[in-house]
Amino acid sequence: MPISARLAALLLGTALAAAPLAAQLQPEELSRVELKDQFQPHWVWVNDVSFTRMADGRAYLLDADSGQFLGMVSGGLAHGSLLLAPDGKSVAVPATFYSRGSRGERTDVVTFYDAKTLAPGEEVVIPPKRFQSLPFLSAMPLTDDGRFALIYNFTPEQSVTVVDVAQHKLVGEYPTAGCGLVYPTGDRSFFMQCADGSLQGAAIGEGGAVTLGSGSPKLFEDKDPATEKPVRVSARQWLFFTFSSQAVLVDASGKAPAAKARWSLLGPDDAGWRLGGLQPAAYHAPSGRLYVLMHQGGPSTHKDPGTEIWVFDVTARKRIARYRLDRPATSVAISGDPHPLLYTILFGARDLAILDPDTGRKLRAVDGLGDEMTVIQPSPVAQGKR
Amino acid sequence: MTRFDRIAEKMARRAARSMSRRSFFGRLGSFATVATITPLLPVARAAAERAPNKPQDGETGDPQSCDYWRYCAIDGFLCSCCGGSASSCPPGTEPSPITWVGTCRNPVDGRNYIISYNDCCGKSACGRCECSRNEDDTPVYQPSTSNDINWCLGTQSGVVYNCSTSVVLGAAD
Numbered sequence: 001m002p003i004s005a006r007l008a009a010l011l012l013g014t015a016l017a018a019a020p021l022a023a024q025l026q027p028e029e030l031s032r033v034e035l036k037d038q039f040q041p042h043w044v045w046v047n048d049v050s051f052t053r054m055a056d057g058r059a060y061l062l063d064a065d066s067g068q069f070l071g072m073v074s075g076g077l078a079h080g081s082l083l084l085a086p087d088g089k090s091v092a093v094p095a096t097f098y099s100r101g102s103r104g105e106r107t108d109v110v111t112f113y114d115a116k117t118l119a120p121g122e123e124v125v126i127p128p129k130r131f132q133s134l135p136f137l138s139a140m141p142l143t144d145d146g147r148f149a150l151i152y153n154f155t156p157e158q159s160v161t162v163v164d165v166a167q168h169k170l171v172g173e174y175p176t177a178g179c180g181l182v183y184p185t186g187d188r189s190f191f192m193q194c195a196d197g198s199l200q201g202a203a204i205g206e207g208g209a210v211t212l213g214s215g216s217p218k219l220f221e222d223k224d225p226a227t228e229k230p231v232r233v234s235a236r237q238w239l240f241f242t243f244s245s246q247a248v249l250v251d252a253s254g255k256a257p258a259a260k261a262r263w264s265l266l267g268p269d270d271a272g273w274r275l276g277g278l279q280p281a282a283y284h285a286p287s288g289r290l291y292v293l294m295h296q297g298g299p300s301t302h303k304d305p306g307t308e309i310w311v312f313d314v315t316a317r318k319r320i321a322r323y324r325l326d327r328p329a330t331s332v333a334i335s336g337d338p339h340p341l342l343y344t345i346l347f348g349a350r351d352l353a354i355l356d357p358d359t360g361r362k363l364r365a366v367d368g369l370g371d372e373m374t375v376i377q378p379s380p381v382a383q384g385k386r
Numbered sequence: 387m388t389r390f391d392r393i394a395e396k397m398a399r400r401a402a403r404s405m406s407r408r409s410f411f412g413r414l415g416s417f418a419t420v421a422t423i424t425p426l427l428p429v430a431r432a433a434a435e436r437a438p439n440k441p442q443d444g445e446t447g448d449p450q451s452c453d454y455w456r457y458c459a460i461d462g463f464l465c466s467c468c469g470g471s472a473s474s475c476p477p478g479t480e481p482s483p484i485t486w487v488g489t490c491r492n493p494v495d496g497r498n499y500i501i502s503y504n505d506c507c508g509k510s511a512c513g514r515c516e517c518s519r520n521e522d523d524t525p526v527y528q529p530s531t532s533n534d535i536n537w538c539l540g541t542q543s544g545v546v547y548n549c550s551t552s553v554v555l556g557a558a559d
Contacts, residue, residue, distance in 0.1 A: 051511060051516075052511050052513035053510060053511065053513075054510060054511050054546065054547060055510060055546065077545065077546065078536060078545070096545070098544060098546065102508070102509060102510050102544075102546045103508060103543060103544060103546065104544075106544055106545070131526075131535075132535070132536035132538070132539055132545045133526055133534045133535045133536055134534045136526065154529065154535070154539065155539055156484060156529060156539065156540075179527065180526060180527040180529070181526070181527055192527075193525070193527040194527065195527055195528045195529070225524060225525050225528065226525065227525055228525045228526055228527060300519070300520045300521040300522070300523070301520070302520065302523075303518070303520055303523075
């Protein structure tokens, strides 16, 4: 035996002699995790559109309190936003797949998952026309009661597919020429944004059929259009933002959508600042506070990341704080509970940052996620079993 | 089948008909003759490559750089970095027939040109030279001038996006 081998044997013997006597490890049984049966208030979904591998879109479910990665769903090609049931007990995922991965027959399908298992369950095949773009929360929302999914189609003919979520069946497809995206204003109504700067009202029958209603006059000028990224401030009101950072309160309680108020996010000393990003604003209903991603830049920078978050009191139309971000952000969202957490991501970075909404201070981050994260969807549940 | 395919097929059939096997072997004795004949054979024709379209004489800049003047409203992977060029799709991909347009200023002649940002489709994203510039980009409910939309939707091969081109359609002014 060479000297080195004898030395190793001697050291091993010493180590074994010094180690306490431990019970022998037992054979294990592989298990599978199940979650709580309801998304918790500080759980948050983050979309990864996988822009460089687009057939492999996904969404990650994270616990923002612990920073733990809880699970995920696979969403297929150009994965968009999730349809989170209002009770937080299930999620529907509209998705596009090709029979041979990147080619073959296209199938668009809505798949239903329960919160507890996150396993794919029943599904509804829908017309293969789902709007293909970077994810927008307004591309396929649920009605307020969660009964119907409203999926915007673009082929480039424009229409809306309605899926009955309760019965897991396709209701139909309804043309919406000239107008796109869907903004719910109750259990059975919504409006859309039209290319001419107007808004188109629509009603949903009890069976799910869509009837277009009255349209508004032109509300937005061509040179300063509204983004497709408003926040909802009440059941029938949405706050839109124009490219030049004007806030426009749209109210849908009348016959047709109407602009009720216009104000600027910019004060007299804020020239050169602009709202921007993929999901540039978040509204916290219990406090009435609005959080907006702002950066310094010119007219073509409406998708640039924010370097600061500006906090507004929406009722007073007044800025009450500004937070400098330690890394820029393209999306911002906030949990809906009375003790909220503020979330940001940057398209191209791999982490979700979790901030204190009262101070802007970073509490923690969840890293090692995808490279192309787009929209953040906080739990729909504001009061949960903690 | 496109008009160009039909023309190419007709030319190949005519070349095959005009030359019997016997006459082909009869000419083997002369290397020089074979060298002239070879390009007419269908097999040799298939071997001929088709290079990506080049930039025109009246422009400057690097088409593999996001700063290139034609890319003023682009959002995606540059086909110039993916086997194609600013006006050619990479091999095996399909050009989108419908698309969005932008208006960019050519720094050489100072004129504005309409640029068509056709997507190339049917293979997964190239992933190289990602470039996002948004001059005059509009929201997606104004689709013809919006760059957030996957324009592969009009192709036969489907909506799988590979890269983006920037084709000069003509002067804007």
